[in-house]
Amino acid sequence: MNTVLQTKGLCKTYIVNKRQNNVLKNIDLTISEGEMVAIMGPSGSGKSTLLYCVSGMDRVTAGEVIFNGKETAKLSDKALSQLRLDEMGFIFQQMYMMKNLSVLDNIILPAVKSKKNTESRKQTEERGRQLMRRLGIDDVGDNDINEVSGGQLQRACICRSMINSPKMIFADEPTGALNRSSSDEVMNELLSLNRDGTTIMCVTHDPKVAAKCSRILYIVDGGIMGEKEMGHFDGGEKELRDRERELNNWLMEQGW
């Protein structure tokens, strides 16, 4: 399997009121193509910061981040933006979208912006509709973002993250603002994407979500404290319950 993302000695330090706060400390991490990695850990452990640093949304203080063979620390802001646009997808806990655009337009916006995309506007729109159909929200494409439910909006965010067929999707608590049934639907969509070959890195607090991932990284105080290989999940309810149990036990051992 090819490596998609690798970090070497990644450090991130914030200076708050002249006080140094080392949020990430010497993180070495390798994520291969097709993996679905969950980042877990207590609040304030640095999970989201790690996600933002490896995705190029934030600059690292020290160390290397190599995404798809490119060292992101050496890229300009412009090149980093291009990388995020063409090769990465993002899903956030809050379903951030542009208020003045319809749901469909929000989804296709990155594709319209991408120079890699050679399709006509009409073709892009059709592809956006196909993605929406796949995620079961094709009936809300022309709606405003305040006219749809949270679950529908998060699935629209997944569509947006997929529109440029990224190498990797970064999801920060993608189900954090959703109820259980919406959460399950969203995770199933992410699983489905992963099965189709998209690498996913997902920050979560929820063992039920993490149980669907192939590997778990447990972070405490800015360092990876534990790592658990779970294997790909493609079974039913029973297997999921077994994986959850196994994960909960492991998490207990980590001090969860």
Place this chain on the structure above:
Amino acid sequence: MFWRILKKDLKRKKTMNIILLLFVILCSMLAAASLNNIVAVTGGIKHFMEISDAPDVKISMPVDEDLDKKLIALPEVEKVKVEESFYLTAEHFKLNGEKHKDLISGTALISGKEFGCKYFDAENREITSVPAGGFYCTKNFLQGAPFEKDDILTVTIAEETFSLSFEGIYKTVAQDTNNSSSPYIILNSADWDKMNGSLEDSAFMTEKTIYVKTNDVDAVIKAAGDTEGISVYTKDQFSSYFMYDMLTAYILLAACGLLVAAAFVTLRFAIGFTISEEFREIGVMKAVGIQNSGIRSIYITKYAAISLIGSVIGYVASIPLSSYLLKSVQGSIVFSGNNTMIGITGSAAVIVLILLFSYGCTIGINKMSPIDAVRSGQTGERFGKRSVMHLGRSKLPATGFMALNDVLSAPKQFAIITVVFTLCVLMMTVMSNCAVTLSSDKPIFLFGIPVETDASILDNDISNDAIKQAIGEFMTSNDSWKSLVKETEKMLDENGMPGKATVTISCLYTTVHGDKSVGISYHVTRNTPADKFIYDEGTAPRKPDEVALTAAAMEKLDARIGDRIKVNTGGAEEELIITGTFSTFMMGGMAARLCEDAELNLEKLNNHMGIQIEFDDSPDEAEIGRRIEKLKDVTGAEKIYSNAQMVETFTEMSGTLDMIKKMMMLMTVIVTALIVILMERSFISKEKSEIALMKAVGFQDGSVIGQHTLRFTLAAVVASVLASVIVLPFSKALLTFIFAQIGSVSSTGIAFDAVEIFAVCPAILIGVTVIGTLLTALYTKTIKASDTASIE
């Protein structure tokens, strides 16, 4: 807790609060300065009359009459002052040894023995005496000639030469100092006596002017009525002396009004905007049980504090601004200057307005619910559809689409911005139109000469003997104009430019209708029918017993078309029927027009406008210019003008208006830049999460800055188009209104510089908008993609 929330808000939103404070300072400064100017200008002449101790009646009369002694004996008369003067023509004067060739009219040299009223120097200081060997003059004596303090005026009378040192110009309320009128010089009484002793036949007129303070003007006029060769002017006629100064002042006021309107619309927008973006705080406060009144008082207190601090600073800043603005229009008038109370009232009005704005804006807080805190201010119930365009169906690039979609999705916001920008463009273009119109031939009909005139000869000093003689005899009888017209037309014929000559003269008569009595200037233009003039209503006077009046004169007389008025032409009383109304600047609008062959009592003559020429072959502007040059060569006259030059020379406003126009352009640039910064900063603050999201999904800084710049540019372009559509009717309405303040004018034509109003001014606005937004939008670079998760 209340103060802690407020303190935290002021600290956390420091930049926005500082920008808001800056804008309040600007509004307060403009409001205080403008209000001060409005009061100074509208009450300007009244104030000038008060501080000048202006007479209620001024009577000019021959020196050998002793009317002054008769008047002082009247019980209704409080005080009589007498000034003695003699008139000299231009050939008697030399400025620093050079011939004073720009001087047209005879100049009155007044003895400084007793001043008829108070006179003021250029710095508005009262002149109490004239030093020996010195002189003060009215501004029209210099006619724009470069002449500095202590420069030497040489006066030659009967081969005796007197040298006088220039002390400065003086401002007077009781003398007409317009370019078309006789200038005045005040001398030390000893110098005047010496010159007067040398006069013999050198002066063409000697005169005594009586300044009367009375509580019964009619009694004075009645007492003076049967004295030979007098001219009577009442206090309310003095205001016509300052019509051009007031014209400039009113134009300045209009520009200030637009500026203040733009600033206040922006301020209202900014307050509403900043409150609406605080949905989360408001929702949380509601959720924890704070009542609406409590929440509203936080914001009202905040804006009260900002407006109080801003208004105080703004008031202080308004003092030099107000002085500067007034300085540009106080060539002849002593305005009231800085009135502390007026300025403070202006600043206080800003505080009240801001509190009203914030009170109005906080009404929306009542409608907000705790759910706003968790649903980003959107309940999904009360918001209309925002997405107007469809990205998939648009051919625009993403940045352009986003900008246009933002504008169309928030039409109210961008409509307000567009209105503000439109006001900014109008401020520049209207000033341009005023300046261009007042140096064009468009208002020529308001000066009482035929609109078909091509050129006017205002010089009396003409080398053609026959014409010179005719000018000398022109005012001696009602038929003497014929030889002047004949000789002028002959001269035109001989020089290959045949044309018709006309002359316009006017006399001041007391006019009565019912129990109303008004002094009206009656104009007659010889050698052209009266229907060659423009009439607002009715028809031209065609018979000697017919008259057209201005609307203002009709109003004063309480008369209508068809009514008969009684005119005291000096001893005799005539009855005239009103046939129509017309517009004019003359005599502050108190004017009448008679038919071409109406007889006038030339003893009551109060004005004549030289000789007007209408060429037979209707030449174009360039040809008229060439012919004027040829006429100058042929006649040796300097003062031959086209209509546009005539308007420019008479009003003397083009220089002042040009300066005001440039000043207003500079102020527009500053105000527009501040508006753009304030609004763009508000947008960035409100859209922080969207900016971060765009960056997270891969939009570069340039795209975000481009989107922000483009949408303001769109508003600026729309505003420029809008302003271009309305500038001409707006300027016409505004100029008509302003002209109506100083004359009786119901409509006027306007001239414009198409390049300036349709290209330069919009380009300035668009340029300032683009640069201002671009620089402000650079702030979006500080918003990082990772802020997506941490933004409230």
